[in-house]
Amino acid sequence: MQLIHCPWCGPREEVEFHYGGQAHVSYPDQPAELSDQDWAEFVFYRDNPNGPFPERWSHSAGCRRWFNAVRDTRTYRFLATYKIGEPAPPVAGADQEVIV
Known part of the structure; x- marks a missing residue:
């Protein structure tokens, strides 16, 4: 069982958490002006790197808060894990840069 560090509750078992997708994805500034193709790309197309990747996670069986993690x-x-709104921290042991 893997432990995930919640920024509010501390380390907890991974079964308490749910994945929420790629972190740092901004909602479109002018959503009414997006074409169907633009919406499809916003909703369905995400990065898929081989290495460190910022993600959103929810501590659904604990404090129920969302946070970001680099996995x-x-x-x-x-x-690393960090609160939403904070910048991604430097990641020790990562052999490549975290792309935000």
């Missing part, structure tokens, strides 16, 4: 997609290992 290595090659190993599934969590490298």
